[in-house]
Amino acid sequence: xxxxxxxxxxxxxxxxxxxxxxxxxxxxxxxxxxxxxxxxxxxxxxxxxxxxxxxxxxxxxxxxxxxxxxxxxxxxxxxxxxxxxxxxxxxxxxxxxxxxxxxxxxxxxxxxxxxxxxxxxxxxxxxxxxxxxxxxxxxxxxxxxxxxxxxxxxxxxxxxxxxxxxxxxxxxxxxxxxxxxxxxxxxxxxxxxxxxxxxxxxxxxxxxxxxxxxxxxxxxxxxxxxxxxxxxxxxxxxxxxxxxxxxxxxxxxxxxxx
Numbered sequence: 203x204x205x206x207x208x209x210x211x212x213x214x215x216x217x218x219x220x221x222x223x224x225x226x227x228x229x230x231x232x233x234x235x236x237x238x239x240x241x242x243x244x245x246x247x248x249x250x251x252x253x254x255x256x257x258x259x260x261x262x263x264x265x266x267x268x269x270x271x272x273x274x275x276x277x278x279x280x281x282x283x284x285x286x287x288x289x290x291x292x293x294x295x296x297x298x299x300x301x302x303x304x305x306x307x308x309x310x311x312x313x314x315x316x317x318x319x320x321x322x323x324x325x326x327x328x329x330x331x332x333x334x335x336x337x338x339x340x341x342x343x344x345x346x347x348x349x350x351x352x353x354x355x356x357x358x359x360x361x362x363x364x365x366x367x368x369x370x371x372x373x374x375x376x377x378x379x380x381x382x383x384x385x386x387x388x389x390x391x392x393x394x395x396x397x398x399x400x401x402x403x404x405x406x407x408x409x410x411x412x413x414x415x416x417x418x419x420x421x422x423x424x425x426x427x428x429x430x431x432x433x434x435x436x437x438x439x440x441x442x443x444x445x446x447x448x449x450x451x452x453x454x455x456x457x458x459x460x
Contacts, residue, residue, distance in 0.1 A: 328369075
């Protein structure tokens with residue numbers, strides 16, 4: 203992972219931090235590769251139940267690092283397909299909640315990464331920004347798909363073409379952000395929330411993520427049948443037996459992930 207990504211673990215929580223603060227965590231090939239390795243590591247590690255995804259310094263990410271240049275590298279289209287997409291797919295397919303913690307701002311494809319996470323915590327005073335019409339480009343990294351589904355076409359289109367800074371409080375009002383917390387306690391409060399979630403049934407959280415991700419782009423009946431299939435598997439798990447036993451014994455359950 204080199205130094206562009208810091209990977210830490212606190213109890214059952216993995217903390218993946220983009221570490222290019224002087225470049226506002228702008229994306230380069232090295233950063234994209236390091237992030238992919240980090241999420242793959244978190245997925246393989248059975249002791250990890252929740253992932254916190256953030257950026258060091260005063261920003262989550264300013265998006266693509268335009269200063270890095272393109273000579274000798276892949277085209278932008280190739281980067282989107284073969285470097286960005288694998289990381290975004292890893293976030294969506296890891297069977298563990300990914301909580302993005304946004305300090306300062308998340309702009310461009312950095313906003314896409316924040317939106318693509320399962321949960322979003324923003325620092326008070328932070329914002330999201332899609333600045334593409336100022337440089338004659340369009341939102342990428344799946345931002346069009348995510349924004350339209352999360353807030354509807356008309357508002358998504360307006361916010362994108364007007365390049366409006368979407369303040370943290372408005373993100374919460376729109377249902378984009380789950381929580382807004384003081385900037386100086388963003389990391390601590392996000393990790394604390396992650397630790398709370400890590401005590402919940404990991405198989406249940408994984409199945410819920412799988413079905414809800416499916417529901418965003420599929421019909422009702424396919425979602426319904428997937429629910430039934432996942433429920434059958436969960437019902438046979440040791441964790442379901444433990445959860446039911448704990449309910450009747452009026453105690454906190456201890457889930458094994460099996």
